Amino acid sequence: MTLLEMKGIHKSFGDLEVLKGVDLTVEKGHVVSVIGPSGGGKSTLLRCATLLETVDAGSIAYSGEYAVTMESGRAVYASPAALKSVRRRFGLVFQNFNLFPHWSVLRNVMDAPVSVLKLPKAEARDRAMGFLEKMGLADKAGAYPCQLSGGQQQRVSIARALAMDPEILFFDEPTSALDPELTVEVLRVIRSLAEEHMTMVVVTHEMSFAAKVSDHVAFMDGGVVVESGPAAQVISAPTQERTRKFLEGFNQL
Amino acid sequence: MSLTTMLATMLPGVGRTCLLFFLTAVLSLILGIFVMFLRQSRIKPVAAVTKIYISVMRGTPLMLQLLVWYFGPFYLFGWSIRGYRFTAILLGFVFNYAAYFAEIYRSGMGSVPVGQNEAAQVLGYSKGQAFIKIILPQVVKRILPAVTNEVITLVKDTSLAFALAYQDVFSLAKQISASQTSFMPFLIAGIFYYIMNYAVAFAMDRCEKALSYYTI
Ligand SMILES: Nc1ncnc2c1ncn2[C@@H]1O[C@H](COP(=O)(O)OP(=O)(O)O)[C@@H](O)[C@H]1O
Ligand SMILES: [Mg+2]
Numbered sequence: 001m002t003l004l005e006m007k008g009i010h011k012s013f014g015d016l017e018v019l020k021g022v023d024l025t026v027e028k029g030h031v032v033s034v035i036g037p038s039g040g041g042k043s044t045l046l047r048c049a050t051l052l053e054t055v056d057a058g059s060i061a062y063s064g065e066y067a068v069t070m071e072s073g074r075a076v077y078a079s080p081a082a083l084k085s086v087r088r089r090f091g092l093v094f095q096n097f098n099l100f101p102h103w104s105v106l107r108n109v110m111d112a113p114v115s116v117l118k119l120p121k122a123e124a125r126d127r128a129m130g131f132l133e134k135m136g137l138a139d140k141a142g143a144y145p146c147q148l149s150g151g152q153q154q155r156v157s158i159a160r161a162l163a164m165d166p167e168i169l170f171f172d173e174p175t176s177a178l179d180p181e182l183t184v185e186v187l188r189v190i191r192s193l194a195e196e197h198m199t200m201v202v203v204t205h206e207m208s209f210a211a212k213v214s215d216h217v218a219f220m221d222g223g224v225v226v227e228s229g230p231a232a233q234v235i236s237a238p239t240q241e242r243t244r245k246f247l248e249g250f251n252q253l
Numbered sequence: 254m255s256l257t258t259m260l261a262t263m264l265p266g267v268g269r270t271c272l273l274f275f276l277t278a279v280l281s282l283i284l285g286i287f288v289m290f291l292r293q294s295r296i297k298p299v300a301a302v303t304k305i306y307i308s309v310m311r312g313t314p315l316m317l318q319l320l321v322w323y324f325g326p327f328y329l330f331g332w333s334i335r336g337y338r339f340t341a342i343l344l345g346f347v348f349n350y351a352a353y354f355a356e357i358y359r360s361g362m363g364s365v366p367v368g369q370n371e372a373a374q375v376l377g378y379s380k381g382q383a384f385i386k387i388i389l390p391q392v393v394k395r396i397l398p399a400v401t402n403e404v405i406t407l408v409k410d411t412s413l414a415f416a417l418a419y420q421d422v423f424s425l426a427k428q429i430s431a432s433q434t435s436f437m438p439f440l441i442a443g444i445f446y447y448i449m450n451y452a453v454a455f456a457m458d459r460c461e462k463a464l465s466y467y468t469i
Binding site: 007050051052084088090091092094096098099100101102111112115116117144145146160161164 | 319348366368369371372374375378382386387390391394436464467468469
């Protein structure tokens with residue numbers, strides 16, 4: 001079953017064309033890693049998928065429910081009500097967490113389920129505590145984000161996204177703002193989600209993580225997907241010269 | 254004149270100063286929100302006019318603005334409005350202070366990272382919910398020190414209402430001092446303003462402490 005289908009995505013900022021016709025398909029239960037050099041358009045692709053940016057051309061559908069379609073050569077967005085329902089299908093974990101600093105950890109995780117999904121408070125709290133426990137942060141429920149380490153903040157933000165019960169979860173370089181030793185604890189959490197068959201799209205520079213955890217890898221450069229395929233193939237035996245160069249650069253580090 | 258008589262004579266002035274202060278503070282803090290939104294309006298002429306309004310309010314003396322509000326209707330339109338004095342004073346103060354507050358709000362809004370709004374949007378909060386629940390509390394925390402400064406200035410600025418013969422503490426002090434050839438009324442007025450500002454600073458400090466449980 002296809003959870004996400006993006007087709008022919010074009011996006012420009014002014015004169016700068018950042019996405020030049022990108023396709024991305026994600027099957028239920030799969031983990032797709034998006035790799036590639038900085039400036040290649042990975043974040044922009046995720047921001048288009050999560051409706052933070054509007055595309056210039058292309059279509060985006062979640063489980064067959066269209067957010068954007070092409071009509072006579074133009075990208076046309078669905079009605080606000082339809083987009084609201086599409087938004088319930090995905091979650092996004094930001095590079096810099098974007099936790100709400102004025103709320104406790106627990107409130108960060110349970111507020112959207114109450115305010116947006118209209119869950120009863122007691123139920124939302126129980127579920128939030130469940131996710132915090134899963135993240136190993138049950139004892140931090142009453143703390144404020146400023147009292148947590150980066151790794152802990154990122155795990156709270158994963159719990160916050162999970163609490164909305166998304167069908168698919170996007171991560172934009174979830175460990176890039178973290179020290180190496182904190183990176184591990186976040187990658188471990190994402191890996192455990194993969195083992196539970198959570199559908200995920202992860203933009204990452206952690207090649208060994210991408211190789212081990214993902215089903216598919218897409219290599220993006222210059223606003224296009226240069227190469228995509230099974231993780232083992234793309235990372236160990238890339239067919240494209242640009243992919244090979246990029247990965248070689250990594251191995252030399 | 255005994256000290257007690259002096260105090261009793263000045264008491265109504267205390268009431269008028271407090272009235273002008275509280276009305277101006279409440280109304281301009283609210284009007285400032287609207288001015289901030291107009292200032293950022295996507296309709297260019299609206300934003301431009303609001304910008305000019307703010308710049309005039311900040312670039313000319315408040316006392317001059319009070320005179321314009323009071324005498325303007327007569328000189329410009331030949332209207333003489335009965336019982337207009339207090340309204341004119343209030344209009345002058347509220348429109349002046351709203352301009353300052355609008356700029357404080359604007360900088361406060363600008364200092365909240367866009368990621369906060371984006372996180373709220375992805376989680377499905379409506380624009381209104383995101384503003385009220387997530388952005389506004391952080392704006393309040395950020396602008397509190399600047400607002401405190403303005404409010405303290407307002408306490409002292411109320412004395413400018415003497416220009417329109419408003420019988421506040423300051424005007425009464427001047428009159429009594431002249432008629433009694435005494436320095437005492439000025440001392441009393443000074444002590445009054447000081448105590449009032451002390452109370453304002455104390456209250457605002459409480460607010461800041463209440464919001465200090467987190468850092469941004
Ligand atoms: N909001 C924006 N306005 C203008 N240019 C942007 C904006 N966002 C991204 N870009 C540009 O688009 C290109 C791709 O950026 P990005 O998607 O962040 O790449 P990546 O995540 O792969 O590093 C870069 O050249 C970047 O400068
Ligand atoms: Mg990026």
